[in-house]
Amino acid sequence: MSPTATMSPEPGSGSPRRPSVLSTGTRATRILGILVLLAFGWLALFGLVFSPRDEVQKDWVRFLYLHVGSIFVSYMAFGVTACASALYLWKRTRSLVWDRVAGASAEIGVLFLCITLMTGSLWGKGTWGVYWTWDARLTTTALLLVLFIGYLALRAVDGDREVRAKRAAIAGLVAAADIPIVNQAINWWRTLHQGRTFRILGEATIDGLMLFSVFVALIAFALLYVWLMIHRLRVAQMEEYLEAKGLEVAIAERLAEADPVTTP
């Protein structure tokens, strides 16, 4: 089920219409949820049992499956944020749906990026002996995290819904445009100082079963992303509905209060 199927297509302005479902779960998402669980079970089986230990990295290599899966999905999520921001800014496709997509995707991207950095640090401690090293890729990833935490902080500032959406869309696009420049600068910085000391993956040989486990991880994380997105979007839609509804209820109550005074 696509996340937009339950959204009422709304024009840029006006109060949000009542969502067609008043729960974040439907049968489709429950089935999807079960699929996600199965995929992670499958991943656990392959990652922990079937795939072999690495000769050099020992069992630490098993972190790789979570690490690669989560970084893949977080890059995809930030890509979705950038596209949705552009679609919101383009007048012909302007809709608050895109704003919600951008926000939800950025939140999930930040979550997965945290998982990436945590699993990466633990893996680094196990194999390199340090939690962190100023490798170009590590530094870029850390900056990406701060960049999108800033984006989420900007989104969290309250104010007029439309104004907030436009501001967030501009910030989302600028952040995305900045990533290649940051990447280039940091790559130069590290290569001018010293050659790359570490490689995340041995380029030449990776065991077939390991590669397959990485593939399983990608599927599992991608499914989890879709599941989280649908739920987050529905929550956002309901939040907005509640906000608008809450105001209507308050006005109605206030009017009812005033009634006896005007009619003697």
Add this chain to the structure above:
Amino acid sequence: MWRDLRLVAAKDLRIEQRSRVLTTQVAPFALMVLILFAFALDPDRGILESASPGLFWVTVLFVSLSAVQRSFAIEVADGGRDLLRLSGLEPAAIFLGKALALAVQLAVLEVLLFAGVVVLYGTDLKAGGVALALATAVTATIGLATAGTLYGALAAGLRVRDTLLPLLLLPILTPVLLGCTRAFEAALGTTVGTPISDGWPWVALLVLFALVYTAGGAVAFGPLLEDA
């Protein structure tokens, strides 16, 4: 367009000339940061001198934050933003004008700070590196001013702008800090074995950054100005 740009820039500079906030508050703050670095790093062992390009540009970054905040504080007070919208000036010209005024102010602060670094940290500029250092400073200042003005407009009018702006702006400015520091290291010869020619690719990166933010800011400023 050019007339609008000059008007806005002259307005901002005139306000600064009369209020003297940057000269009486931000410049002394910058000096204080230079002194703090000396407390943090042992001044006797030459660490300050070898790290001076980085310390100089980190200080410039802090100063830019204050300057950007000031640049938009004067618009928010007394409903300046609404007046700007009513004035019928082109949004792109307002953006460029404000960025120009900011760049001029930053340039003055950078000259003062550089004098501070020379006096306090014992840094000296060799004749061969002058062109590189100047090119770096000019392109970096344009980048700082344009990115700062864009983000200043983004955060202006928010109640949390003072805490939000550093979080938004500093990650964006990372390439500038990296570029300036490396180029200055080459120009000043603080790292042994770094030829001056190593600095020029960084200047190219700074030019790219300045171009991206000048264009991006000029396009985005109109929509940003609309929502007061």
